[in-house]
Amino acid sequence: MTRILHRQINADLRVASGGRGVELFDQHGRGYIDASGGAAVSCLGHGHPDVIAALHAQADKLAYAHTSFFTSEAAEALAERLVAGAPAGLDYVYFVSGGSEAVEAALKMARQYFVEIGQPQRATIIARRQSYHGNTLGALAAGGNAWRRAQFQPLLAETHHIDPCYAYRYREPGETEEAYGLRAAQALEDKILELGPETVMAFVAEPVVGATAGAVPAVPGYLRRIREICDRYGVLLLLDEVMCGMGRTGTLHACEQDGVAPDLMTVAKGLGGGYQPIGATFLSGRIYDAFAGGSGLFQHGHTYICHPMACAAALAVQEVIARDRLLDNVKAMGAHLARRLGERFGNHPHVGDVRGRGLFMGVELVEDRGTKAAFDPALKLNARIKHEAMSRGLAVYPAGGTIDGARGDHILLAPPFIIDAATVDTVVERLGEAVDAAI
Numbered sequence: 237m238t239r240i241l242h243r244q245i246n247a248d249l250r251v252a253s254g255g256r257g258v259e260l261f262d263q264h265g266r267g268y269i270d271a272s273g274g275a276a277v278s279c280l281g282h283g284h285p286d287v288i289a290a291l292h293a294q295a296d297k298l299a300y301a302h303t304s305f306f307t308s309e310a311a312e313a314l315a316e317r318l319v320a321g322a323p324a325g326l327d328y329v330y331f332v333s334g335g336s337e338a339v340e341a342a343l344k345m346a347r348q349y350f351v352e353i354g355q356p357q358r359a360t361i362i363a364r365r366q367s368y369h370g371n372t373l374g375a376l377a378a379g380g381n382a383w384r385r386a387q388f389q390p391l392l393a394e395t396h397h398i399d400p401c402y403a404y405r406y407r408e409p410g411e412t413e414e415a416y417g418l419r420a421a422q423a424l425e426d427k428i429l430e431l432g433p434e435t436v437m438a439f440v441a442e443p444v445v446g447a448t449a450g451a452v453p454a455v456p457g458y459l460r461r462i463r464e465i466c467d468r469y470g471v472l473l474l475l476d477e478v479m480c481g482m483g484r485t486g487t488l489h490a491c492e493q494d495g496v497a498p499d500l501m502t503v504a505k506g507l508g509g510g511y512q513p514i515g516a517t518f519l520s521g522r523i524y525d526a527f528a529g530g531s532g533l534f535q536h537g538h539t540y541i542c543h544p545m546a547c548a549a550a551l552a553v554q555e556v557i558a559r560d561r562l563l564d565n566v567k568a569m570g571a572h573l574a575r576r577l578g579e580r581f582g583n584h585p586h587v588g589d590v591r592g593r594g595l596f597m598g599v600e601l602v603e604d605r606g607t608k609a610a611f612d613p614a615l616k617l618n619a620r621i622k623h624e625a626m627s628r629g630l631a632v633y634p635a636g637g638t639i640d641g642a643r644g645d646h647i648l649l650a651p652p653f654i655i656d657a658a659t660v661d662t663v664v665e666r667l668g669e670a671v672d673a674a675i
């Protein structure tokens with residue numbers, strides 16, 4: 237019995253009472269390997285002594301100062317560090333409390349940018365149907381996931397969604413990856429021309445589609461082509477790295493691997509590693525200059541933006557990742573996880589695809605391996621797999637994607653960057669048992 241309105245009413249929730257390394261413990265002392273890092277959040281695992289020490293030190297020094305009057309040493313140091321490692325041209329950063337807020341801020345930056353430069357008619361957002369960008373109304377409008385949007389129509393922003401996304405390329409094997417990427421990117425140009433380039437504000441995309449599709453990376457060349465199209469029509473490119481960013485795919489930012497720098501970029505989740513709620517929106521010097529030379533104000537803000545405790549936690553997380561060379565472990569353990577998943581599920585009758593980058597992997601479940609048909613959503617397969625996994629001491633992110641508007645099932649794996657090979661083996665073993673028991 238809980239008095240908390242939880243996202244999943246009636247789910248068989250445990251009460252978490254502790255965590256150490258890659259393991260979480262419930263109130264009865266039972267352990268669960270946190271194989272999805274919550275939802276790609278806990279990149280350092282739980283109870284990391286250096287982050288705890290940084291939090292103690294910040295709490296001793298200063299917990300809060302309002303941004304009308306102050307930044308903080310922690311925020312300044314974090315901003316320096318993040319901008320130094322950001323894709324080219326992203327020279328400024330805005331700190332918020334999570335992913336939806338980061339996307340919301342990015343959309344408002346794009347909108348205000350065009351107002352400041354005298355093109356207020358540019359107000360339309362284009363995104364992909366297979367996408368999730370958050371749950372606040374603006375971010376929800378940007379996301380294309382039909383079942384998430386359904387109950388909240390009409391949404392606020394002027395948004396259009398395009399297909400195909402590379403997410404389900406594996407269902408269309410007749411085409412080369414390159415041809416598919418070009419065709420997928422062409423859908424953006426077609427949509428811009430249909431709407432009128434002078435009305436389009438931004439294109440929003442996840443470089444690796446997370447919650448909605450299950451760790452599906454962009455096909456080679458797709459994002460570079462998207463960048464060219466945005467430049468040609470003066471449309472801002474907003475890359476949402478809330479889930480796939482901050483080292484999850486083996487490089488600090490996923491878009492590095494595609495050789496693309498956006499105009500706006502959002503991160504959250506792994507930024508603070510779960511030790512504090514924090515997100516960030518990166519913006520280009522061009523957008524900053526438009527605000528600075530125009531109204532001199534970004535007309536947005538929340539009470540807890542730039543929170544010193546959150547910034548101190550994120551700074552410590554980023555320092556540990558660099559000091560302990562954890563991105564090397566993400567690459568090595570990511571390759572090991574991909575190999576083990578391939579061995580366990582490569583010929584499984586109900587697995588249609590295993591894909592991902594780094595420690596960000598998706599296992600797609602299908603009713604029929606041959607036709608790749610999705611399971612009937614009424615089966616609630618995600619919930620059953622989650623239950624079976626939990627009863628085997630494994631916490632995995634059960635996500636339902638959309639395939640042509642209908643729900644599909646996949647399991648998202650995003651373990652902490654500190655995971656070792658033996659624990660990866662245990663994750664795959666328990667997951668295999670859970671899938672077999674659930675189907």
Ligand code: PMP
Pocket residue numbers: 275334335336337339368369370371442446447476477478479480504505
């Ligand atoms: N964008 C993406 C790509 C996400 O995966 C998420 C969270 N799953 C969000 C935005 C929203 O982040 P938050 O839940 O922290 O608001």
